[in-house]
Amino acid sequence: MNWLSRFLPGSGPGLTPEQQASLDLAGKLPAPDLARSHYETRYVVVNTETGPADGASQRLLAVGAVAINRGLIHPDDAFQARLGDSPADALIGLLRFIALAPVVVFNAPFNRGTLERAFEQHLGNQPTLEWLDLMVLLPSLYPERIGGQARMDAWLGAFDIDRLAPRDALLEAYAVAQLHLVALARARHQGLASPRDLLDTQSSRKWLRGG
């Protein structure tokens, strides 16, 4: 896929006009103000389920997403989809659910990488999203718990969060969302009041690590 694909009907991912309209709609939503407080921000925690692909990389099988709004996780504000026969619909659904909210993942290189490849492949398009990686943020917020970079299991264990069903994209997202609540509590305490502050912390952190 390249940028040309969007201008060459039929040679790209082949979105139907309805799919294209739906996708366009998701991109045209008003972007949230990232300087607002955490309480006023809707975060979307996303998690992927993958399987082996032909090459070295993993193939995206399903996505799960849980929103945090006003500091609360509510079951009504959740999303999951299997890519199955219509990967474009699943991904458009996810983007519409995200609605340009800051996206939270654990392990961005893997989750974000997998998703971006899938967006490229099935939508021929790379949506502009803000990504927060708890794997990077948590050690800076809770250095007394775990100093360096650690696996998700370690962090879930540190905060006593049940991992209800490993490999279920949605339930994993729910666990990560609880982890994000924990992160937000400490962030607030440290004067990191908005998603913008978290994004800044994250980039300086990456820079420090040379990442």
Place this chain on the structure above:
Amino acid sequence: MDTTASDTLIRTHLDFLRRHAPFDRMEPDALRFLGERLSTAFYPAESEILVPEDGPPRFFYIVYRGKVQARQTGAVSVTEYSTLTLGPGEGFPIGAISAGRPSTNSHLAVEDTYCFQLPAADFLRLQELSPSFQIFCTRYIASLMSQSREQLQVQFAQRAAEQQTMTTSLSNLVSKAPVFVGPGVATRAALEKMVEAKVGCMAVAGDDEKPVGVLTQSDILKRIVLTGFDLARPIADVMTTPPHTLGGGATAYDAALEMATHGVRHILVVDAEDRLKGVISERDLFALQRISLRQIRSGIESAADIEALQRASRDIRQLALNLLAQGIGAEQLTQFISALNDALTRRILELNLNRHDLYGVEYAWLAFGSEGRHEQTLSTDQDNGIVYLLPEWADKEPLKLRLLEFAKDVNNDLAACGFPLCTGNIMASNPELCLTVDEWREKFGSWIREPHPEALLNATIFFDFRVLYGDEKLAHNLRHWLLALTGGNPAFLKAMAANALDVAPPLGKIRDFVTDDDPKHPGSIDLKKFGARLFVDAARVLALRTGVEATSTVQRLRQGGSRIGMPAEELSAMADGFHFIQLLRLRHQHLDTDHGAPGDNRVKPDNLNELDRRILKEAFRQARKIQLRLKLDYQI
């Protein structure tokens, strides 16, 4: 919204809820309703979840993981001793959210805690949807009644102490050497010393032993725990200064006054050179010179004259105050008062029998009204009468005259012992109320046959008769006859029921309570007329209908209610409601009597503390419940 995703998350909620009471017994539809509406929140250790200052709670919280501590706050001093720790599956604040009022407790996450939160409106809806949850919440609120009793205990401890140790000097009250530290001592060391010495107040004094400050238990929460105060810093940085001090020559009364004026619970006692000699706490003032039940009783039984009985009467009042101070419930308390008043009355009768020869006369001295129900409060006037048997050979008039003379002396003696003469002349010295068995039957029978308003009013007083002295058999037969007559007379019972429903519980649709519109008593509720009487009247109908011989309201409710198949739990809740109202009346009468105002039954809900207000509301709801039952049963 994506339904399968929501369903998955809701299922995790339900899996959790099903493992915890009361949700494990919740009806499936209600449980689903709950699961759909819960959201998840996180509270780091040491953070506040809900405090009274938040106003009416917006959420009902269920602890998902972690630990929450509920602490009572406010002016009442049991607070620092009563904390409650809530773990997974436990919910709060049930009472506040049901009543739509600010929580009386502060809720603090003591560990990292995840809570499920249900919006307040959905909590109320859930109670409607789930009878089992509603019962759970109601029972929980009822259990608050015992908490309220603890608060009362403290309140009365203060009052009792004020009265009894008023003139004791503080140097006499100081029982042990003062525990104190220097101002430079690290706060941690000072706190350790407090724990070790088991004191609730640490005095701080310089090398010259002159006090410079204090630190109390309640300061620790506010100034140290909540602010994360560095325990390495000296205690001088966190203590209250200057401390409240009094000389050893001051009286306990002075100390109580000082505490009340400044809202403190500890006073430092100093000598003439201002050196610290001891610490007096509110609890020290609760040094009751206890008057025992047995002492009073034997005092009454051996009393030789009316003066001795007058002393006994004062002792009864004092005992009532002490018993309240010990946190005894209204049921036991009124029983004690009733038992002692009975003994006192009997002794008065015996003393009068020395002067009036009634040998060979078959008669009984009857108590009516609240005395007949064993429910006397402290400002009840006398309601009594006589039933006697006219021997075939005897002349009625001379016998009746002898009884009336006797009754008149007894009534006056009772008045001298603190039972005011009845303004309505419901007294044995009234010829209308000194009657033979047949005359009483005729009287009762006419009221039952023609239940006009006055007859019904009489029934509410006289049908609660009880023998205080004399021939029990006479009254027993009269009661059997009465119950047989009323039980088979639905028209009379319906009229009694309608009479009982004349007054509705003062529960407001908008505000919590409907208070009196009498301009002389703004904002008050007459707890006799609009409280106790609702239970008393309904219970009487129940007793007359089902043939219950007991006269006490609670016995009538329990026995009569179970005879018509009301669940025992429901009846207990009603009894609790009645007791609580009686307790409020007793407390109110005590407080007012002590201040010289006449003891009445007018309580201002606004003057009650939050917990009492909530329970009072629940008590009125119980009154409404029993009234509703009457309404249904008699189609009124």
